[in-house]
Amino acid sequence: MPYETQSQWTLDELKKLYKANIIAMHKAYLAIVIALEVIFVAGIIVSTVTGSFGLTVEFVAMLIIFPLALYLITNFRIKKEFKTNKVIQNTVTTFKFTEDRLETSSDRGSAFVKYDEIYRIIETDTNFYLFLSKNQAMNVIKANCSEDLIRFLHEKKESGKS
Numbered sequence: 001m002p003y004e005t006q007s008q009w010t011l012d013e014l015k016k017l018y019k020a021n022i023i024a025m026h027k028a029y030l031a032i033v034i035a036l037e038v039i040f041v042a043g044i045i046v047s048t049v050t051g052s053f054g055l056t057v058e059f060v061a062m063l064i065i066f067p068l069a070l071y072l073i074t075n076f077r078i079k080k081e082f083k084t085n086k087v088i089q090n091t092v093t094t095f096k097f098t099e100d101r102l103e104t105s106s107d108r109g110s111a112f113v114k115y116d117e118i119y120r121i122i123e124t125d126t127n128f129y130l131f132l133s134k135n136q137a138m139n140v141i142k143a144n145c146s147e148d149l150i151r152f153l154h155e156k157k158e159s160g161k162s
Contacts, residue, residue: 002095002096002097002098002099003097003145003146003148003149003152004094004095004096004097004138005046005094005095005141005146005149006092006093006094006095006144007092007093007095007138007139007141007144008092008093009032009088009091009139011078011079011082013127013141014039014078014081014082014088014141015075016038016124016126016127017129017137017139018074018078019125019142020122020124021122021129021137024109028053029146033066033067033070034046037063037066037067040059040063040066041059043055043059043064044056044059044060044063045064047059060135065148068141082099087108091106091107091122092106092109093105093106093109093138094106095138095154097152097153098113100115101114101115102114102115102118102130107160113130115156115159115160116127117132118130118131118156119131119132119133119134119161120160121153121156121157121160123139123153123157124152125142126141126142126143126152127133127139127141127142128140128142128145128153128157133160140153140154
């Protein structure tokens with residue numbers, strides 16, 4: 001103790017954040033998408049049984065186009081956000097994890113956050129995302145972390161569930 005690591009946002013890291021955030025924190029959004037897809041499948045079945053070929057084709061098109069459109073729109077928005085934010089592209093942040101707080105520093109400044117002020121920690125195969133709010137996160141890349149730091153972040157993640 002203390003542990004230290006560095007991180008920098010890339011377009012790929014931002015895409016991973018959006019995916020992790022949608023899965024972990026926007027379950028209602030996913031439920032609506034899944035419900036619509038179920039309705040489209042039901043429409044296909046009903047229109048096929050009733051012999052309405054035109055309606056079947058429309059439901060098949062919606063079944064395919066709707067999730068594809070959501071995916072493409074989301075990717076477009078992520079790329080646009082990344083390309084227009086020069087700060088996020090060019091800043092390397094150093095994270096220092098002490099017993100009672102997280103300290104960050106970069107060429108843009110420094111800050112600290114007490115662990116109990118972290119809204120949520122989401123872990124993926126490659127990253128930890130430390131959310132300060134529902135839509136603001138710090139990216140900690142696992143490949144840059146020691147095993148001790150990974151264990152420490154697991155403990156903080158688990159203690160935050162209470």
